[in-house]
Amino acid sequence: MKIHEYQAKELLRAYGVPVPRGGSAATPEEARRMAGELSGNVVVKAQIHSGGRGKAGGVKPASSPEEAFAVSAEILGMQLVTPQTGPEGKKVRRVLVEEASEAQRELYLSLLVDRSQKRECVVLMASQAGGMEIEKVAAETPDKIVSCAIHPVVGFSPFQARKLAAALHLNAEQRKVFADIVHNLYRLFMDKDCSLVEINPLAITEDGRLLALDAKLDFDDDGLYRHPEIKGLRDRDEEAPLEVAAKNASVNYIKLEGNVGCMVNGAGLAMTTMDMIKMAGGEPANFLDVGGGASPEQIEKAFKILTSDPHVQCILVNIFGGILRCDRVSAGLIQAAKNIEMKLPMVVRLQGTNVDEGRKMLNESGLRFTMAEGLYEAAQKAVALVQ
Amino acid sequence: MAILLDEKSRIVIQGITGSEGSFHTREAVSFGSRVVAGVTPGKGGAELDGIPVYDCVGDAVKKQGANVSGIYTPAAVSPDAVFEAIEAGIELIICMTEGIPVLEMVRVKQALKGAGARMIGPNCPGVTTPKVGKVGFMPNFIHKRGNVGVVSRSGTLTYEVIWQLTNLGIGQSTSVGIGGDPIVGSGFTDILALFEADPQTEAIVMIGEIGGTAEEEAAEFIRSQVKKPVVSFIAGRTAPPGRRMGHAGAIISGGKGTAADKFKALEQAGVIVEKNPAELGQRIAEILKTKK
Numbered sequence: 001m002k003i004h005e006y007q008a009k010e011l012l013r014a015y016g017v018p019v020p021r022g023g024s025a026a027t028p029e030e031a032r033r034m035a036g037e038l039s040g041n042v043v044v045k046a047q048i049h050s051g052g053r054g055k056a057g058g059v060k061p062a063s064s065p066e067e068a069f070a071v072s073a074e075i076l077g078m079q080l081v082t083p084q085t086g087p088e089g090k091k092v093r094r095v096l097v098e099e100a101s102e103a104q105r106e107l108y109l110s111l112l113v114d115r116s117q118k119r120e121c122v123v124l125m126a127s128q129a130g131g132m133e134i135e136k137v138a139a140e141t142p143d144k145i146v147s148c149a150i151h152p153v154v155g156f157s158p159f160q161a162r163k164l165a166a167a168l169h170l171n172a173e174q175r176k177v178f179a180d181i182v183h184n185l186y187r188l189f190m191d192k193d194c195s196l197v198e199i200n201p202l203a204i205t206e207d208g209r210l211l212a213l214d215a216k217l218d219f220d221d222d223g224l225y226r227h228p229e230i231k232g233l234r235d236r237d238e239e240a241p242l243e244v245a246a247k248n249a250s251v252n253y254i255k256l257e258g259n260v261g262c263m264v265n266g267a268g269l270a271m272t273t274m275d276m277i278k279m280a281g282g283e284p285a286n287f288l289d290v291g292g293g294a295s296p297e298q299i300e301k302a303f304k305i306l307t308s309d310p311h312v313q314c315i316l317v318n319i320f321g322g323i324l325r326c327d328r329v330s331a332g333l334i335q336a337a338k339n340i341e342m343k344l345p346m347v348v349r350l351q352g353t354n355v356d357e358g359r360k361m362l363n364e365s366g367l368r369f370t371m372a373e374g375l376y377e378a379a380q381k382a383v384a385l386v387q
Numbered sequence: 388m389a390i391l392l393d394e395k396s397r398i399v400i401q402g403i404t405g406s407e408g409s410f411h412t413r414e415a416v417s418f419g420s421r422v423v424a425g426v427t428p429g430k431g432g433a434e435l436d437g438i439p440v441y442d443c444v445g446d447a448v449k450k451q452g453a454n455v456s457g458i459y460t461p462a463a464v465s466p467d468a469v470f471e472a473i474e475a476g477i478e479l480i481i482c483m484t485e486g487i488p489v490l491e492m493v494r495v496k497q498a499l500k501g502a503g504a505r506m507i508g509p510n511c512p513g514v515t516t517p518k519v520g521k522v523g524f525m526p527n528f529i530h531k532r533g534n535v536g537v538v539s540r541s542g543t544l545t546y547e548v549i550w551q552l553t554n555l556g557i558g559q560s561t562s563v564g565i566g567g568d569p570i571v572g573s574g575f576t577d578i579l580a581l582f583e584a585d586p587q588t589e590a591i592v593m594i595g596e597i598g599g600t601a602e603e604e605a606a607e608f609i610r611s612q613v614k615k616p617v618v619s620f621i622a623g624r625t626a627p628p629g630r631r632m633g634h635a636g637a638i639i640s641g642g643k644g645t646a647a648d649k650f651k652a653l654e655q656a657g658v659i660v661e662k663n664p665a666e667l668g669q670r671i672a673e674i675l676k677t678k679k
Contacts, residue, residue: 084629113489115569115599115636117576120496135641152497193488222635223488225463252633267567267633268541268596271623272664278625279663287626289633292524292542320543320550321526351550353526375547376665 001219002049003233006096008215015188017181017199019212022098028073034097035068041100044071048090049238051133051216052082058092061100068097093237101211106130106201107168108137109182111189114149122189124148124156124182126164130201156186170204177210192230193223242305249301251290258283260382261312261344263302265290265324273318276376282383285312292324299332304340314345316382318375321352328354330361337367345370345385349378388587389561390536390578391479391507392455392516399424399444399453399477400522401460401468403435407483408459411524412438415457418527420520423451444475455479457513457522462486465509469495473502480572481522482508489635492570499572506572510634511564512542525549525562533558535671536582538575539594540567540601540634544622544664548592551668557675560588567634569598575605583613590616590674592667593658595649597623598637602649606656616674618659620667621646 006024013019021038024047025031035042046058053059058080062068072095081089108127114120127145129137137144146167148160161179170178181202189197196218203213224231236244246253252267256274260282264270267289274284286309290302306315319329329350336342346369350358362369370385372378398415402408403425412435416422424439424447431442439451447453456472458465458480465484472480480499487509499506507514513523517532529546531553539545542564549562563578565571575593582588591613595602602621609617624646626632628639639645654660661670 113493113569115489117574117601117604120570121493122490138641152493190490193490195489220489220635221631222462222486223490225486226488254627254630254632256627264543266541266543267637268539268544268594268622269547271596271626271632271637272544272547272620274625275622276664284625287630287632320546352546353528374665376663 001221001224001230001234002238003217003219004047004049004094004235005045005215006047006094007233008217009096009212011188011217012212012215015184017184017212018210019215020098020101022096024094024096025072026094028069028076031072031095031097032065032069035062035065038097038099042068042097043100044068044075045096045098046075046078046080046092047094047096048080048085048092049235050080050082050084050090052084053080056080056082072097090238101203101213102206103201103203103213104206105204107204108134108200109185109202110134110196110198110200111185111194112196119149121152122150122186124150124160124164124186126168128168130203134200150186156183171208174204174208174210181210192227193220194218195220242308245308246305249298249305251288251298251302251305253305254287255309256284256286257311258285259311259313259386261285261306261309261315262318263288263290263306263315264318265292265320269318269320272375273316273379276379277316277383280376280379280383282379282386285309290324296328296332296335299329300336300339303336307340307342307344312344314347314382314385316378317346317348318378319350319352321350321354321358325353326350326355326358327361330358334361334365334367347372347378347382347385349373349375388585389516389519390581390585390588391514391561391563392520392522394519396455396520397421397423397451397453398455398457398520398522399426399447399451401426401444401456401458401472403427403438403440404430404433405459409435411459414524414527415521418521419518420522423447424453444471444477448475448477453477455522456481458482458484460484466491466495469506470498473498473504478504480504480506481513482506482572483511483513483523484508485510487568489569492568496570496572507563508566508572510568511566511571512545514561514563516561517559523564525564529553530562531558534560534587534589536560536585536588536591537562538578538582538591539564540596540636541594541622545594547664548594548667552671555668555672557668557671560585567596567636569636575601576608579605579608579613583615588615589678590618590671592671593617593619595619595621596634596637597621597626597632597639597646598634598644600644603652606652606658609658610656616659616678618661618667618670618674619653620661620664621649
């Protein structure tokens with residue numbers, strides 16, 4: 001789960017990590033008031049779940065509360081387009097107004113879980129090449145990145161902060177502050193089941209202070225059940241409406257750009273079905289995993305989500321029943337198709353537990369669909385229907 | 388011979404009285420699995436179709452000699468279930484549960500290391516050795532005993548492949564679902580090593596997906612340690628970057644973990660890479676023919 005920069009900074013503040021003074025605003029008036037509470041120049045930053053907001057024109061300075069009003073009036077409501085948002089961009093509904101700082105040096109600091117077999121633990125990464133895309137640094141100048149694996153039993157130990165601080169060429173005073181920052185970020189990471197904590201840049205200001213100028217915090221979706229306060233930071237406006245509806249129905253759904261909708265049980269098989277559609281010359285409209293325990297009601301909900309996408313011209317149902325029994329799938333398909341008066345052509349490919357019963361039910365339902373036996377055959381038939 | 392589950396396996400099911408646990412225990416028993424006990428805290432003394440239910444794993448080990456555990460408990464309590472199994476001396480722990488936080492698995496891996504116990508999963512369909520038994524929920528009808536080892540990160544995609552093999556008259560030694568999470572009890576490398584050492588296994592099918600570097604690590608291992616032929620498929624060639632494709636571990640992050648990278652690494656290690664999963668069975672059939 002992603003959160004906004006302003007939410008991340010509030011968390012960092014709570015964990016004793018230095019961030020610029022400031023707060024969020026949803027209207028130009030709120031921005032003016034916020035700027036009035038701060039001293040000196042401020043910067044107004046668009047709040048969307050994306051990097052590259054500055055380059056896209058979503059970050060602007062303001063030297064007075066009046067200017068903050070004007071600048072945020074421009075940014076709020078803007079459809080901000082960055083490499084991460086895609087061409088449609090994302091609507092800016094909130095800005096962060098904070099005190100402007102001059103960075104003399106920009107560092108990079110992050111924590112994430114390294115899942116490679118050698119490590120399988122939390123890793124701290126730091127680099128003098130802050131303020132840049134870290135993937136670029138990793139690709140072009142990997143020696144500029146220093147990392148420390150945090151042993152799961154030992155936890156974070158001060159020598160690790162010293163190692164990183166030395167690599168970052170910090171002075172004695174900065175090293176002390178840096179050590180606190182790293183320790184606090186590690187506590188935050190562990191406390192809240194983060195999947196990524198990224199401070200880029202961690203700035204050294206002209207008067208030598210360390211300051212987290214930007215912060216990205218991602219959370220392990222599987223940890224949210226034990227952090228309701230983090231779950232509460234979720235911004236549904238940042239998610240595609242169909243994906244929100246899907247999540248509410250406990251259906252795993254990701255919207256894509258194509259016109260062949262698919263409903264599959266099992267993530268691996270769902271990805272494969274998308275691959276097969278592509279291989280057969282078509283474009284998948286989505287990823288959808290109904291999971292192992294889909295009830296007829298849930299299948300109907302999944303169907304509704306699929307048919308709510310105006311791009312979808314046909315639906316490929318690919319079910320291999322293990323936990324999910326084919327007769328329950330068929331009951332769901334029949335119920336759904338009848339309830340929503342299904343107009344789209346469907347290709348249904350069923351295999352697995354209770355398959356004979358499932359196929360029989362479909363055959364006797366009076367519904368118009370195309371049956372398929374093999375994986376690739378099913379994809380070909382679906383693609384043929386939209387051409 | 389097979390791997391992991393064999394004639395010596397005595398299975399205890401943790402979470403046996405839950406709806407998933409009870410359903411799949413019955414399926415497993417009808418497959419021939421030797422389920423000797425179940426555990427649900429507070430339900431000790433009950434029974435399921437004659438299988439005694441205990442309050443704790445220790446009792447199942449003491450009273451029924453359980454040496455393998457299958458875990459069907461909710462995500463919030465599953466790490467605890469694994470720790471309990473480890474402490475009770477269970478050697479092989481197979482955890483089907485989806486939704487365990489990654490940081491919990493970091494701790495679990497440490498506990499496993501310390502105890503020398505092996506874990507399969509979490510978020511997996513389990514392990515099946517045809518004609519011997521299964522722990523998990525791979526459908527019973529798809530399996531046939533034979534000499535192909537199957538190891539996969541997926542669930543239903545694995546069933547597809549096994550069913551293909553069976554329909555071609557090619558049986559399996561053991562099928563292992565290692566799970567779809569970022570950190571799992573046993574990776575491809577661990578299972579490949581077991582297949583390489585297993586006299587019954589002549590060829591291996593490896594099913595991967597996007598996210599992480601497990602397939603690349605496996606490629607390294609195969610290059611130096613695996614002489615048996617390996618055929619592989621990677622799901623998710625068309626997955627968009629940065630999105631979690633169902634499985635917690637199926638996410639392309641920072642440009643890393645793409646299907647293209649994995650296909651490349653495996654090909655370079657001499658693995659036979661098949662881009663059309665509907666053809667996987669056929670490829671294995673060809674390999675087995677040339678071996679003879």
